[in-house]
Amino acid sequence: MTGELHPWNAGVFQSLAMRVPRLPHALLIHGVPGIGKLALAGRFAQSLLCEHPDRSSRPCGSCDACRWFLAGNHPDSRRLEPESIAMQSAPEPEEGAEAPARRARPSVEIKVDEVRGLADFLNLRSHRGGRRIALVHPAEDMNAHAANALLKGLEEPPPEAVFLLVSHRPARLLPTIRSRCVAVPVPVPERAAALRWLESRGVTQAERWLAYSGGAPLRALEYAGASEALAALLRAALEGDAGVLDSIRERDELETLAEALQKHALDRAFESLAGRRKYMTEGKPAAAGTAVAWLEYARSLGRHRVLARHPVNPRLFVLEMLAGLPSRKT
Ligand SMILES: [Zn+2]
Structure with missing residues (x-):
């Protein structure tokens, strides 16, 4: 279901384990993306279900509960994610299956029906006589209806239910949801x-x-693996290579490009103001006197990064992002 517990999160895991005797019914595990929050939540869920955890609450890894959990089919555990994320870990469709192009685009939201399904699951009696665990990841991807449905569950939690909300941006959650959860901050390692x-x-x-x-x-591991593609994408964008930009169709690529341009812009500004680059992006230093323009451009890309998940027309979206590039104007 989830991978290893990353070594830098061992301390946070211990602080979670210490709560077990008087476990709150909802935890909000939050921090920036890419620091292992999902693996941490998964490991904690496994420890709550394990039949023989050790004295530090670490799961044994070999009991029935652990084996089911690791195979992703423990009957008392559910994970709710947007289709777009769940599909990344799903196996490839078999040959002869419906062509991906003809299928509806996977949803980037967690929908109300899915939360209602989770509520039904939590209201059943536990199969194994223990806790029932609902992991929601990332919790800010619930749309408004879904968030309200979840709030009901948090207000009147069934006995033995444990909600583990994982969030990259807790400020985007309903304040009423946040206030029903015990916050567990996960720091950058x-x-x-x-x-x-x-x-x-x-x-x-x-x-x-x-x-x-x-x-x-x-x-960082993802970027390193995609480094050549990322460099080519940014180079094409900066050089105005229409051929490569025409090929961008996927939301993921738009977000990646917006992020790469934003980091490129911030590095030009940092270098011109402080003489060093924060994100270590490649490229020529900014022309003198353009730091403010680069900072403003970086800020506009922050908005693009949010909008990139719902672009009306990917090509127009890219052209609009590039139109503001300060290096084009000097
Ligand atoms: Zn176990």
């Missing part, structure tokens, strides 16, 4: 620990990608 982990994964330019990801190791 120490740089040395993150670099050690990245190097153990065979990342060669670990420092560069960790800087690019703002210190989030899981994102």
